[in-house]
Amino acid sequence: MKKRPVTSRQVAELAGVSQSAVSRCFSPKASIAPKTREKVLAAARELGYRPNSIARSLITRSSRTIAVVMSQLDNPFYAQMLDCAARQLQQHGYHLLLFMSRDDEQSSAIMADILQRQADGILMLAARLSSSFAQECVERGIPVALINRTVTFEGVSQVASDNHRGGYWAGEWLIARGYERIAFVAGVAQSSTSNERREGFLAALADHGHHCWAEESGDYQRTAAQAATRALFTRTPPPDAIFAANDHMAVAVIDTLRAELGLRVPEDVGVVGFDNMPVASWPSYRLTTIQQPLEEMVTHATQRLLEQIETGIVTGERKRLPVVPIVRGSTR
Structure with a gap:
């Protein structure tokens, strides 16, 4: 017979706290006293409790996920950007959903998948989807930020180097x-x-x-x-x-x-x-x-994206950062 999952109510009873305290303990950036957190975590370990992220997303209307759209991973520069973005967003309690696309023909299917998974925002690193896909995001009111890309229309946050x-x-x-x-x-x-x-x-x-x-x-x-x-x-x-x-x-x-x-x-x-x-x-x-300035570009883009998600206000901002020549031995 399948064992029923442990509920947050059971954790609350064992820890001697309210159910809302259990919820705050497992919610990123939520305010909770250190002693209360210790009691909740101890009770959760004892009971084998695992928070239900799907149920929480239904209550908060936030999936705590960011969709990342890329067109290639064989270029180490994009792998570096993805690693940097993942580290920064995870610090804010967000998880990444990775979507790969080579051309605009795939944009409709990717958009449908992102909407179905209820991603809170979109980070775009894809060269081939930047214009048409970003415009669709703006029209749908989805927070989006472009890194290392620029588009000509308004309403989308974008950061690139000079x-x-x-x-x-x-x-x-x-x-x-x-x-x-x-x-x-x-x-x-x-x-x-x-x-x-x-x-x-x-x-x-x-x-x-x-x-x-x-x-x-x-x-x-x-x-x-x-x-x-x-x-x-x-x-x-x-x-x-x-x-x-x-x-x-x-x-x-x-x-x-x-x-x-x-x-x-x-x-x-x-x-x-x-x-x-x-x-x-x-x-x-x-x-x-x-x-x-890879790290600076990613930092600025993720901050703008999180601001849009948290405020619910989708606005466009353009940021262009300086580049630095690096002279080595491939030129005489």
Whole structure:
């Protein structure tokens, strides 16, 4: 015969406290006296009590969950952002629901799933869903925050680094190092980050009397970046420098230059990335790159999201944070 679950009323009776005290003990950030908490926890351990999060969500109308929408995990930069967001939100008593999506065609199904699971808010790290999906969230009155993404319409909180300035620095730096035929490996076509970095890069080249020697799409993917590098070197003459829209692609570019094309970095080809992932500092790459303030971006986005959830007021705010050039050995 199946044993009935222990109730909060039984815990309250054993601890000699009210049932509401038991509820407060297991509610994040609820006020409860330390001695009362100790008595409740001792009684819960003795009885084997486990709080029912589903029942609590029906009472409080809060699931204490945040939906995180991502488009890739193979890029370590996004894994870092997810880890940082998870740590910060768990400190506030929230759990994460992870949704993976590669394109806008999946947005309706993801939105339906999020609504069914009654997530309190949405944190968006997906390049391909940023505009259409975020707009649907705003229309439905769902608290949402975008990290490392920007959209043009109002009502959505978004935080990103100064991608244009970072792209400008990359172009200016490569020109200053004496490179003449400078190419660009772009990210996802509809990604605001890739487009802003590209615009800054082209502006720097134009300001110094240069033009982009060639451009290929790396789609923010390793294999696509490798193919883009091969395509660039079918040109005559080939590029002598490459700016990749993120480090994940820049590392793939360097590997392809060395292993497949037999070229030296930085003597034959200079390479600049964007993000300053941990791999960028490895001795085998020593990648010159532009550092994004990852922790600060995540902190600002999660704080804004929690404010919207707690106040019930969904408003938009735009925040752009400065980037920092990191010079290493992948440029001469």
